[in-house]
Amino acid sequence: MILFAFALAYLAMLALCLAMARHHRAVFNTAPTPRRQRWLRATASGLLLGAALLNTASSGLAIGLVIALTQLMFAGVTVGLTLAWRQRWVVPLGALLGVIGMLSAISGG
Amino acid sequence: MTLRQSMAGLHTWGGLLPSWLLFVIIFAGTLACFDKELERWMRPALHTPAATAMTATDVGNWVQANVQAPLHAYWLHGPTEREPYWRLGWEEDESGTRGRVAFDLRTGRPMPETVGGEFFFTLHYNLQAGTAGMYIVGLAGMFMLVALVSGIIVHRRIFKDFFTLRPQANGQRAWLDAHNLFGVIGLPFHLILAYTGVAVFVASYMPAGAMVAYGGDPLAFYEEVQGGYHRNELNQPPGQFAPLETLLTDARERWDGAEIGWIIVEHPSDASAVVSVRRFDPSRIGSPQDALSYDAFTGELLHQQQAPAGYRAYIWLVGLHMAQFGGHIVRLLYGLLGLAGCAMLIAGTGVWLRKREGRQIRGIEIVRALNGAVFFGMPIASLALLWANRLLPDTLAERGAAEAWCFSLAWLAVAVFAYLSRRQPLGLSRRLSALLAILALGLPLLNGLTTPEGHLLASLARGDLMLAGIDAVLLLVGSLCAWYSLRSPQTKKPAREDTRPAARQQELAP
């Protein structure tokens, strides 16, 4: 569950990042439309909330929030570093983490 | 001078000057997240699990038999999952000298001496320099808070640049991007850990409250704020001690089967001796504050701790800093963010250096020397400590002191080398990376040669992931350093002509 929450945190940070024109252009070669930017930011909020809920469900309120916040920060750094050196990996990495996270959640992680 | 200019100056100098001290503190703190795992790694007797018949009473008897000097107090802690052994510490009455012993559960006898993972924890909060060191660390913490706040004020595009890192940009820009990435994304962590870190020793750093509200009587303050129990010495010889285990059984009953944590015996050489028992509960951020105090001879319950709300809030903040709650994932995340803090400091000095490159400032050589001495010295010295732990014979007297000497001498050697090489920074970092790689990659090998149960293959086979994790991290760090030191030196890009308008150039200040 914690692993799945981290996947959500990474995807949230990725969405937030891609909502910015500069980074969207770097990854997709086109500027994001305002609609896409709103959608990405809304998705980011949802994923963030999801990560917080999953963590508090598995570890309690206080500890869950600590884990959620630290996961978010680590995810943000990961997105930033990946974007800087392995730009093409930043989205596939999110997909991979999502799959690993879901598998771990299903198998009772 | 505008606010931005003054804060930029404050951030630059208030940030640069304590950088190296803060690196030591934060790096040691990062290692200390796993101090208990490192302690197990450093004690081969603990590599495989052992059942035990050793009890608190046995430890108490050992103290009576082996520690001659009258004691102010002694304290012991039973085996836990992360620390599978009995721990004992004491303080002598007259001299205040402290001693500590760790017991092998199989034999009931003390294990060979080692500084253990606790070395990094102590280095973190007092630089292994006692009370003076504690105050220096506190001051460094205040500098960090000021640097963080002034950095926020100075940052021009804090949201727009949130994920921005352009390693290919010209020197100063790339370092500044990195400094901002690690600093801003990790800001909640850096702020909270700096503040809670300073708050841990608030009673020492800010005695005003006790002075004013308790008539300058710190003991009265401690007693009331902790809600604990204190009995004055009667200056009479002690009686027959009740076996500690009977007290623990009573405590477990009163707490509905909770796990026992620290057991503290105060004034054991006096008729007023009291045994305090604390609960062990890593499922909450703040440690439990419901200690039970017993008469050491009759076993009568004298008091249960009633901690006021303020103290419990303080303990919660301390707990938030110490990361002993929530399992390994919390410590892993704290450790990674601690490394981000270290990266922020390194990048900060990188910005300062790059901006002044090409200018003949005396400071540049000093900063380069310090960078090599500290940013490489600290990790290399830490590895040297672990090498010493594996190589020093078990029977060596003062084995712990010898380990600490290896740490210090390794650091000194790196510092001297860094000073001598201060004019060739690229060569310096490649050579020190190579040394770091050799030490880090060699350690798991040495581990395999010296501890049959402790090396990576053995611990993986047993499913001992925490022990295996240490060797795995060593291999990872070693590989990264080897890669860095072996890759072909990139020809330094000539500093690009700065043709942008002056206003844009200003952005790169300070």
Add this chain to the structure above:
Amino acid sequence: MTILASSRLANLAGRISAALFGGYALAYGFTAFFSVYLPLPRPDRVVTASLLCFAVWVAAVIYAFAARSALAAWLLIAVLATLLLLGAYLPVEWRTRP
């Protein structure tokens, strides 16, 4: 040293001392004052006031460098610290109330 350089040094020294020593005095005064006047039981007053004092010291440091001049910095910090300390130390009986 030129007049300009020595006045800049004096300015810097003034601000640094205001930040370091004035700031600590302000934090001390803050802690003492609120350890007396917070409407809480005594141990809670002291803990709360003490835990907040680091934020006060940081604010004082920021102000010491943001202020118009080193003199202005010292003036405000010293006046505030003095008022807080006086307020804390004067009511002898009341400040040790439970």
